[in-house]
Amino acid sequence: MPAGHYFPDHQHDWHQLLYAVSGVLVVDLVGERYFIPPEQAIWLPSGCQHRVYTEYGADLKSLYLAKEYQALGTERATVLHITPLIRELILTAAEFEVEYGLESYENDLVQLLLKSLSRLERDDRFLPWPVSPELTALCHRLYQQPDQVVTSEQLASSMAVSLRTLDRRFRRETGMTLKQWRLQLRLMQAIELLNAGHSVTQIALELGYSSASPFIYMFREQFGVAPAQYRNRAEKLK
CATH class of the missing domain: 2.60.120.280 (Regulatory protein AraC)
Known part of the structure; x- marks a missing residue:
């Protein structure tokens, strides 16, 4: 493809x-x-x-x-x-x-x-997707602009609701808070970019991190290995 x-x-x-x-x-x-x-x-x-x-x-x-x-x-x-x-x-x-x-x-x-x-x-790791038009539009926006540095509070404000209300609606449709969903999105997109051959530093910046260190920490916390180790492990399968 x-x-x-x-x-x-x-x-x-x-x-x-x-x-x-x-x-x-x-x-x-x-x-x-x-x-x-x-x-x-x-x-x-x-x-x-x-x-x-x-x-x-x-x-x-x-x-x-x-x-x-x-x-x-x-x-x-x-x-x-x-x-x-x-x-x-x-x-x-x-x-x-x-x-x-x-x-x-x-x-x-x-x-x-x-x-x-x-x-x-x-x-069983996947990215749940909401069904309501407003939340679907929000998720598409975040998916298309992973480097956008914006807080959950700012996103809630842009929709004219409180963060508590947004989280409640988000959890009802996806089973996650907005913060949890954004972390899952970053993890999935990190895997996509690693397989596309992007460097770890490049991926960190593309996902909105200020440097590679916090990205590596987040990745290791979720997958148990650093991004470079994950890529090497995947390469061995080929």
């Missing part, structure tokens, strides 16, 4: 496994936004309405599976941490023809992949 490309809202009668060999996929579901880097994949069950986008470009691999397969035992979209073995299985299966026999090598490999998916570590 070239930079800035997207697939508009749609759904399938089959399950879909989305994986980016490089780059980051942004997958929008109803009220949820997922950022999928190369160390993860997302399982979309049949009938799940979704939109796929990439800001900086991504090498997308997509597997479609009949809805009779219940690989994960869930009807919810699920983010999976990908191992080197699963990565190779996905890359191989992505080259198969649409149809193949039950006794074929292709079917054996797909069955192995499906059985392996259920054993992968799952990640």
Whole structure:
């Protein structure tokens, strides 16, 4: 997928496994936004309405599976941490023809992949998205201008409400306060920028930090490793 490309809202009668060999996929579901880097994949069950986008470009691999397969035992979209073995299985299966026999090598490999998916570590981190027009507009503004230095109080004032009222509305629609949501947004966009090859200092400035140090501290607090270590770990998967 070239930079800035997207697939508009749609759904399938089959399950879909989305994986980016490089780059980051942004997958929008109803009220949820997922950022999928190369160390993860997302399982979309049949009938799940979704939109796929990439800001900086991504090498997308997509597997479609009949809805009779219940690989994960869930009807919810699920983010999976990908191992080197699963990565190779996905890359191989992505080259198969649409149809193949039950006794074929292709079917054996797909069955192995499906059985392996259920054993992968799952990640429930996503960016909840509000539904009301005012909060949706606010979130789009923050998403498009991550370097904007503005306090939650100033945002509330711009909407002619108190911060307490804004937080109450925000929590009702997303399960988070505005401050918590903005932190989650920064984390997701940091992953996106790391995979796009931006330097740690450059990312810090793009996300509105005055220097790299507070950004590194925030990142380590949330992910347990510094941004550079996170990038190195992701590179080893390739």
